[in-house]
Amino acid sequence: MEKLHLLTYSLILCVVLSLALLSFIFCIIAEFKKLKVNDLMLDGKLCELPESAAFWFGIAALICFISAQIIGNMIILVGNPQNSKERRSCCQFKSPTIAGILLLISWINFGTSVILISTATSMNRRQLYGKGWLDGECYLVKNGVFVGAAVLVLVSLGCTFASAILTLREQYHVSAHENAKKVAFLNET
Template identity: 35%
Template sequence: MEKKVLLICFSVGFLAVVTAALGFAAEAKRVKVSDVKLSPLGTCTYPRSAALPLGVTAGVALMVAQVIINTAAGCVCCKRNPHPSTANWSIALICFVVSWVTFIIAFLLLLTGAALNDQHGEEKMYFGNYCFVVKAGVFAGGAVLSLASISLGIIYYITLSSAKSIEPWGPQNNQGIAMGTPHIPPQNLQTVFVPEDTYNRRQFT
């Protein structure tokens, strides 16, 4: 595997670990129902929470990883092998589609959870004796889907890179193929001596 491929996979994998760690940390720091104080006037007072910066940072890290892996790999539809072997292309296409689907869901979960935790120091009206808080598993789900999205992106990138390196019509496979003008051995020619008076004798016969 080329150094460029290893470097990109390592960088994106590191961002995947960071995103997941931040997502699980935000899950642990989210505002719970027990943290909200109810007032006799029917309002909810929310405490300060670190879930907001953790969730936003996780979303940004996820976006950076997605941009890196897709910029390095390029468009899967533009790199389809026109030759009969399409196994690698099919795997890359599936990973590409599922990676983007999981990315969108994970990104929305992380940012939505972070936005809903941005209520510290404010009093909100509650309905039916209920204060709205982020449900358990929102940040954790975003973290898991982030890992899935980036992992599928890495598989997609490695699959296309491997297919490109063994492209049957690539320049690296021209070795052993005659590219110049074919060499034709000279034919064996025999010299025939004709007497000088042969032509003259034919004219007078």
């Protein structure tokens, strides 16, 4: 039964890895497809920018990254369904572990990268004359914003993976120890 759960968790982690890598790739593509100064059209003080393909790549990156983060954290939070309620309640107030710290770092990186990607993505949407992106002015994304977000996606993925592996490793170690106790008890009787 444990092998089935381990296989399930491995497949889910592969899905998380795939989604996060897709998000990374979409961010890199968006960096190359973003609006440039040459795309800016001026009419006196008014400016206009067309919609860029970076907008859609940014949306795709956000969808993949948010999905990867949620699914990856569900593995950690749900954990092994074979855990007893007693063990969960006795371990509820432990001091933060390495897995917990990595999870916190993952969420901080997640929040930062979502802000970067969503802001840069919205700047690549069409900006009409007089409307602009903010206060009627046109804005362009600086070089490296999407790449920086892509790096944060990888760091967040790494922290989520490390936290999931540490959590699952601890749970399976405890589960194996409990099974050994049961076998020893049955052998004694």
